[in-house]
Amino acid sequence: MSDTMTNTHPYTLEILPPKAEGASYQWAIRRSGKLVQRSDRSLPNEAKAHENGIAQIEKLLSGAGDR
16 A cells, blocks of 8 residues: 555545655555546656646546546
């Protein structure tokens, strides 16, 4: 699991730390523990991963992905 998790009901944002030195961060969005969406790009730091993940949750909450 990750070190940083943010709850945005009903979604949970999980920040995935790099697996190796110099690698990039990624994120995963879960709903009731099930994976809904995962980042499709590597992000340079934890703050950028969090920012990008929250933006995706906002899209999900607004229904932008339902079209």
